[in-house]
Amino acid sequence: MKATAMANANIALSKYWGKRDKKLMLPQNGSISMTCDGLCTTTTVEFGNYKEDTIIINDEELQKEKEDIIKHLDLIREMTGIKQKARIVSESNFPIAAGLASSASGFAALTLAATAAAGLKLDEKDLSMLARRGSGSASRSIAGGFVEWHRGEKDNGSDSYAESIVDKDYWPEFRMVTTIVTEAKKKVSSRAGMAQTVETCPFYEGWLKTVNDDMDKIREGIKKRDFAVVGLTAEENCLKMHATMMTTKPSIVYWFAPTMEIIQNVRLWREEGLECYFTIDAGPNVKVMCLEKDEKEINKRLLSLNGVIKTIICKPGDNAKIIDKHLF
Ligand code: PMV
Numbered sequence: 001m002k003a004t005a006m007a008n009a010n011i012a013l014s015k016y017w018g019k020r021d022k023k024l025m026l027p028q029n030g031s032i033s034m035t036c037d038g039l040c041t042t043t044t045v046e047f048g049n050y051k052e053d054t055i056i057i058n059d060e061e062l063q064k065e066k067e068d069i070i071k072h073l074d075l076i077r078e079m080t081g082i083k084q085k086a087r088i089v090s091e092s093n094f095p096i097a098a099g100l101a102s103s104a105s106g107f108a109a110l111t112l113a114a115t116a117a118a119g120l121k122l123d124e125k126d127l128s129m130l131a132r133r134g135s136g137s138a139s140r141s142i143a144g145g146f147v148e149w150h151r152g153e154k155d156n157g158s159d160s161y162a163e164s165i166v167d168k169d170y171w172p173e174f175r176m177v178t179t180i181v182t183e184a185k186k187k188v189s190s191r192a193g194m195a196q197t198v199e200t201c202p203f204y205e206g207w208l209k210t211v212n213d214d215m216d217k218i219r220e221g222i223k224k225r226d227f228a229v230v231g232l233t234a235e236e237n238c239l240k241m242h243a244t245m246m247t248t249k250p251s252i253v254y255w256f257a258p259t260m261e262i263i264q265n266v267r268l269w270r271e272e273g274l275e276c277y278f279t280i281d282a283g284p285n286v287k288v289m290c291l292e293k294d295e296k297e298i299n300k301r302l303l304s305l306n307g308v309i310k311t312i313i314c315k316p317g318d319n320a321k322i323i324d325k326h327l328f
Contacts, residue, residue, distance in 0.1 A: 001046040002048075003045060003114075004127065004323060004324070004326045005108075005116065005321065006041070006043075007106075007109035008039055008141060008144075009040070009107035009141060010036060010147065010316065011033055011279065011314075012033040012240075013032050013234040013235070014218050016029065017241045019136070019194065019195070024160075026199065030148065030149055030150055030212070031135070031140070031215070032215055034174065034328045035140070035317040036315075036316075037316065037317030038312045039094045040090075040092070040105060041090060042323070043066065043088065043106070044327040044328055046087050046117060047085070047086050048085070050084070050085040050087055051085065051232055053088070054085075054087045055069055056087075056088065057090045058091055067135075068221060072110060075130070075133060076120070079118075088114075089328050090110070103134075104141040104165055106137045111131040111320075112320045119121060127142045128142040128163045129158070139161060140162040142320045144317060144319035145164045145165070145319075147163065148215070152163070164177060167316075171279060173292040173293070174289070174316055175290050175291065176289055177295070178313075181284050182258075183309070188254075192232040193248075197250065200249040202247065203243060204244055214240075217233045230289075231275070234277060239277040248296070254281075258308060259280065259284045259286055261306065261307055262302065265301070265305060266278045266288055269301065274298065277289045295313060
């Protein structure tokens with residue numbers, strides 16, 4: 001009744017922003033991401049004779065905001081008939097809730113560990129659909145390499161899952177340099193932000209109209225290892241998503257001053273011939289895409305900027321896995 005899983009976070013190249021079904025976590029649009037080897041969450045789950053569910057994240061027991069995790073456990077208890085409470089210990093090697101996709105690796109690791117602890121063996125597609133119920137982007141962290149989450153058409157969500165486009169060894173030169181400009185928790189969660197956008201943004205229709213085209217370009221670009229197409233389309237897609245956030249009522253601006261500083265510099269460096277592109281999620285931290293040959297130079301330049309506290313360099317990473325070493 002105890003299992004441990006490891007899952008990597010993922011960074012979307014073509015973003016998911018908005019749900020068509022909040023309960024089943026069905027997206028308004030499909031998305032494509034890279035699973036990141038440097039951003040990892042390890043989670044141990046044990047069902048046992050506990051009085052209540054206990055959740056310990058990075059050595060701290062969660063007192064508030066436990067509902068989403070407990071709801072996810074309940075889903076797995078319902079599927080398996082298990083009545084016992086659980087102890088969950090989880091560790092991430094990067095700052096959580098700062099727009100670094102911690103919910104993606106967190107819910108992917110939790111889904112895999114909890115189903116295994118409950119004695120349930122699911123294939124990747126079913127795991128992805130179950131992880132999706134915890135956090136949409138977690139559906140993509142079940143798979144490795146470059147991953148597509150299909151929007152799906154069905155109301156019951158049975159065709160809305162993620163799978164690899166290519167595995168992690170297909171394009172090993174691709175780098176995602178994650179900058180951290182603040183480790184503070186963001187004020188508006190992606191869940192609340194996207195709901196507000198769907199309800200109030202006058203440009204949301206424009207986002208939906210163009211996102212499939214971005215996905216086609218990025219998917220083909222990945223298959224051809226065409227860095228310019230993937231990088232530029234990802235950058236445009238990110239700016240479009242942020243334009244919907246900024247024009248939502250009340251307006252959501254996730255950027256800080258260093259966010260803008262990185263954006264301007266990435267464009268300057270590109271003009272000078274150093275090829276790099278940026279993408280940003282629901283937070284102020286910027287992820288800079290480059291190829292292995294330019295990784296050192298770009299990392300050095302990013303670290304020399306005023307607002308950058310640190311960087312984490314990621315390669316395409318593995319799918320979620322069961323491991324033997326438990327956290328308790
Ligand atoms: O599933 P969530 O709540 O982690 O939402 C993810 C939203 C973005 O990170 C902004 C985009 C994405 O596709 O990852």
